[in-house]
Amino acid sequence: MEKDWFSWAKEQTDPLSSRSKPEALEGLTVIDASFEHMGGLVCSSVLAEFGAEVIRVEPPGGDPARKYTPDGILIRDTGLGYLVEGHNKWHVTLNLRSEEGRKIFKQLSSHADVIIETYPAGLMDAWGIGYRQLSKDNPGLVYLAIYNYGQFGPRAKCGLPDAEIVSQAASGIVYITGEPDEMAPPEFAIPTKVGNWLGWYTAGLFGAFGVLLALNHRHKSGKGQMVDVSGIEAIMGLIDYNIVWYHTQGEIKQRIGNYDTAVFPYTFARCQDGYVFIAAYNDQAFSTLAEVMDRLDLLEDPRFNSFAQRTKLENERALLEIIEQWTSQFTAEEIIQKVQQCISKKKGPAAAVVTGRVNNARETMAQQNWWERGVLAKIHDTNYGELVLQMPPWKMAGAPPRFKWPCRPVGADNEYIYGKYLGYGSLKINKLKEAGII
Amino acid sequence: MEDYFDWTKEIFDPDKIFSKPEALEGVRVLEICTRVFGPMTAEFLAEFGAEVIKIELPGDGDLMRYTAPLGRFWKDVAVSFFPMNRNKYFVGLDIRKPEGKELFYKLVARSDVVVENFKAGTMDRWGTGYRQLREINPAIIYVANSGFGQWGPNVERPSYDATAQAEAGLAAITGFPSRPPLKVPIYIGDTLGALHAAIGVLVALYRRHLTGKGEFIDVSQGESLLRTMDWTFLFQFLIGSPDGRPRWGNYDPAICPAGIFRCRDGYIGVAAQDDEQFKNLCTALKVPELATDPRFIDQTTRTRTENAKALYSTLSEILRHYTAEEIETLAIKYGFAAAKVANAQDIYNDDHYRARRAIVEFDDPIYGTLVDYGPVPKLSETPGRIRWAAKPVGFHNEHVFKKLLGLTDNEISELTAKGVIGQWSDRPGARPPITWDGRTGTGW
Numbered sequence: 001m002e003k004d005w006f007s008w009a010k011e012q013t014d015p016l017s018s019r020s021k022p023e024a025l026e027g028l029t030v031i032d033a034s035f036e037h038m039g040g041l042v043c044s045s046v047l048a049e050f051g052a053e054v055i056r057v058e059p060p061g062g063d064p065a066r067k068y069t070p071d072g073i074l075i076r077d078t079g080l081g082y083l084v085e086g087h088n089k090w091h092v093t094l095n096l097r098s099e100e101g102r103k104i105f106k107q108l109s110s111h112a113d114v115i116i117e118t119y120p121a122g123l124m125d126a127w128g129i130g131y132r133q134l135s136k137d138n139p140g141l142v143y144l145a146i147y148n149y150g151q152f153g154p155r156a157k158c159g160l161p162d163a164e165i166v167s168q169a170a171s172g173i174v175y176i177t178g179e180p181d182e183m184a185p186p187e188f189a190i191p192t193k194v195g196n197w198l199g200w201y202t203a204g205l206f207g208a209f210g211v212l213l214a215l216n217h218r219h220k221s222g223k224g225q226m227v228d229v230s231g232i233e234a235i236m237g238l239i240d241y242n243i244v245w246y247h248t249q250g251e252i253k254q255r256i257g258n259y260d261t262a263v264f265p266y267t268f269a270r271c272q273d274g275y276v277f278i279a280a281y282n283d284q285a286f287s288t289l290a291e292v293m294d295r296l297d298l299l300e301d302p303r304f305n306s307f308a309q310r311t312k313l314e315n316e317r318a319l320l321e322i323i324e325q326w327t328s329q330f331t332a333e334e335i336i337q338k339v340q341q342c343i344s345k346k347k348g349p350a351a352a353v354v355t356g357r358v359n360n361a362r363e364t365m366a367q368q369n370w371w372e373r374g375v376l377a378k379i380h381d382t383n384y385g386e387l388v389l390q391m392p393p394w395k396m397a398g399a400p401p402r403f404k405w406p407c408r409p410v411g412a413d414n415e416y417i418y419g420k421y422l423g424y425g426s427l428k429i430n431k432l433k434e435a436g437i438i
Numbered sequence: 439m440e441d442y443f444d445w446t447k448e449i450f451d452p453d454k455i456f457s458k459p460e461a462l463e464g465v466r467v468l469e470i471c472t473r474v475f476g477p478m479t480a481e482f483l484a485e486f487g488a489e490v491i492k493i494e495l496p497g498d499g500d501l502m503r504y505t506a507p508l509g510r511f512w513k514d515v516a517v518s519f520f521p522m523n524r525n526k527y528f529v530g531l532d533i534r535k536p537e538g539k540e541l542f543y544k545l546v547a548r549s550d551v552v553v554e555n556f557k558a559g560t561m562d563r564w565g566t567g568y569r570q571l572r573e574i575n576p577a578i579i580y581v582a583n584s585g586f587g588q589w590g591p592n593v594e595r596p597s598y599d600a601t602a603q604a605e606a607g608l609a610a611i612t613g614f615p616s617r618p619p620l621k622v623p624i625y626i627g628d629t630l631g632a633l634h635a636a637i638g639v640l641v642a643l644y645r646r647h648l649t650g651k652g653e654f655i656d657v658s659q660g661e662s663l664l665r666t667m668d669w670t671f672l673f674q675f676l677i678g679s680p681d682g683r684p685r686w687g688n689y690d691p692a693i694c695p696a697g698i699f700r701c702r703d704g705y706i707g708v709a710a711q712d713d714e715q716f717k718n719l720c721t722a723l724k725v726p727e728l729a730t731d732p733r734f735i736d737q738t739t740r741t742r743t744e745n746a747k748a749l750y751s752t753l754s755e756i757l758r759h760y761t762a763e764e765i766e767t768l769a770i771k772y773g774f775a776a777a778k779v780a781n782a783q784d785i786y787n788d789d790h791y792r793a794r795r796a797i798v799e800f801d802d803p804i805y806g807t808l809v810d811y812g813p814v815p816k817l818s819e820t821p822g823r824i825r826w827a828a829k830p831v832g833f834h835n836e837h838v839f840k841k842l843l844g845l846t847d848n849e850i851s852e853l854t855a856k857g858v859i860g861q862w863s864d865r866p867g868a869r870p871p872i873t874w875d876g877r878t879g880t881g882w
Contacts, residue, residue, distance in 0.1 A: 071742055152794065152816075210816075
């Protein structure tokens with residue numbers, strides 16, 4: 001091999017050179033009609049990053065999701081949440097609550113490979129533009145409906161609006177996140193939400209996964225299908241052994257704060273400048289950690305000398321205290337370096353002492369790694385100005401994903417899209433505008 | 439026209455799942471992974487029909503086998519190993535030994551996807567990395583999962599899920615401002631990374647249908663997690679606060695109101711995602727004056743920090759007098775979003791999830807009845823399905839080595855004697871349950 005692996009991998013997959021490569025989903029047309037739902041937008045972001053032509057259909061006046069933003073910050077009428085997921089898409093408006101609007105939607109859909117929607121189950125169908133109606137003339141259509149209660153099952157027809165916080169609450173994640181009783185003041189020892197829009201992001205990602213499965217099947221069969229994704233179930237899909245634990249042990253998993261039921265140490269420890277993540281849970285790794293901390297006596301301590309002993313909650317608490325006596329003397333960076341020095345001399349399970357600095361957003365952004373790997377980038381857009389946004393996380397050699405433009409104003413691409421797909425000129429568009437259709 | 443829900447019940451009918459085709463039928467995946475990130479990637483593919491061959495070191499195998507919660511094994515399995523290892527074929531093979539490498543090459547020649555999650559560069563050093571494998575099979579799709587990627591300044595650093603949670607900044611925005619940053623108590627850095635990896639594989643398969651070309655995919659835990667952190671970085675860039683995006687405890691600072699509230703008999707998630715829903719919520723809670731209060735007049739105004747804090751404190755005062763059920767009933771009647779904070783038992787016993795196979799009961803040949811999460815996306819034509827549970831190390835050796843590589847009994851014994859292939863060591867986590875008859879479930 002002429003090159004070392006790292007240089008080769010970088011040369012092949014550096015996002016800096018992605019723009020001259022082919023796109024995997026080129027030629028695929030996607031209509032994203034999601035409403036008040038970042039999950040639909042995340043899904044269409046993924047498809048757009050891989051080269052699909054995404055037509056983002058908003059109601060005239062814009063999707064209320066454009067208003068989801070911290071502290072009321074809007075950039076040109078668009079909130080920060082939407083600006084992160086507006087990229088690479090063509091933005092058109094269409095009033096689906098009007099007869100005429102639905103007729104246009106139907107025509108547009110006949111050109112689509114994929115449709116994404118997030119209304120309560122059955123609403124698009126009642127409007128005559130659900131999968132049943134659209135697939136008649138377009139049997140290859142893949143139709144993704146994202147809705148917390150799904151398209152079938154006893155609660156599917158409840159009619160409740162979708163919401164990210166509901167995905168979190170009902171999934172079981174909130175119940176197990178947070179500090180346990182007696183380890184925090186009572187007002188904080190409660191079920192706690194995850195800080196990001198976890199429900200929407202997982203729903204969108206599982207949506208993209210489902211759409212791609214369906215597209216792969218379409219290659220063989222020519223047939224499209226309906227894909228039903230629930231934001232609640234999307235989070236469940238990441239909650240590992242919650243259910244199987246209940247099934248086999250008859251016990252409900254509870255809040256455990258920064259401790260862990262299955263492996264320890266696997267925790268955040270207080271250090272001089274904040275918190276550091278430390279894991280060393282198999283016996284060999286734990287020996288290595290004891291060596292780094294100069295506490296070989298721990299290996300003889302009956303509370304800590306086996307995997308099973310270390311995962312008893314009272315022992316976890318005692319061990320964390322001991323670890324913090326050590327970590328509190330150093331900064332996170334110093335601890336990471338000390339561990340790194342020691343494990344570079346170890347092999348196999350003994351090297352599995354794993355660390356991490358608990359960063360806030362400023363600290364994360366100060367790390368060169370993310371910029372060099374191209375997952376964060378500063379973008380200058382003539383309309384939205386200077387932005388820092390997350391970039392597609394996949395590095396691929398052949399047909400990599402890429403970022404093209406951050407967002408477009410409401411209805412900015414009406415002329416282009418309606419012209420391209422339906423042959424509308426400015427006369428027709430103006431007429432529809434006056435009628436409140438677009 | 440037929441009622442929409444009668445129709446969806448029919449097209450998604452769970453009883454017909456096993457009589458429908460699978461989206462990834464005919465796709466063979468070699469998983470050479472440990473713990474969660476890699477195995478979960480292959481699991482997602484296996485749920486939709488890919489034939490996943492999980493290659494482990496003979497003897498102890500995947501170290502995830504020993505991460506037994508509270509040190510408890512069930513039928514000699516650490517149950518945390520179950521959710522990410524279903525539908526797979528289990529093979530014990532040491533690819534670092536010359537004969538093992540040869541067998542691996544032969545498997546690669548007949549496979550579509552390789553998933554690995556070693557430290558960057560390890561497979562290449564062993565002669566089993568993408569550069570070597572594409573010579574054997576140019577159409578191979580190779581996904582390398584790691585903490586920080588296959589190149590870059592952090593390439594030497596090992597990483598677990600919580601490394602990603604810490605470094606990407608998720609922990610810093612989870613929890614209460616006056617309390618420490620919180621670890622999300624699931625392996626979310628792994629599972630979200632795995633979901634990204636599975637998406638990457640499907641994109642590559644899609645392209646391969648058209649071009650016949652293989653692909654190399656580098657997926658990082660931290661980068662996958664960072665991608666899902668919504669407006670965190672854009673906000674930080676615009677505001678430049680030294681503390682970064684603050685923790686908001688149980689309230690969403692960007693959609694107001696959307697939060698987890700204490701109610702009379704537990705906790706409940708409540709949201710009003712547009713102005714109309716907000717009016718509905720205010721009417722339902724008999725505080726219509728809030729909807730016309732200038733501080734709360736529209737979504738953007740409500741998210742201004744002062745206003746949001748005021749509204750959340752008012753709502754939490756009101757909602758604590760209702761039971762979860764009362765609030766859920768009001769939500770349906772008036773039109774806003776609400777759901778109580780559910781635990782494993784609630785979900786396990788819920789008819790809705792059972793009817794959707796979001797919670798699925800299945801019968802494993804060696805472990806008996808198991809209940810676990812079902813595949814997440816529900817596909818009408820090619821639904822995902824759960825066939826069987828995880829198995830001991832090397833459980834399907836004969837099946838795989840005979841069927842795919844045509845090895846004879848003699849060759850298998852010889853290779854076993856050399857430690858090239860092998861089965862479980864005699865310890866909980868690796869071995870079959872004591873009740874096993876020595877044959878059932880092996881596919882041989």
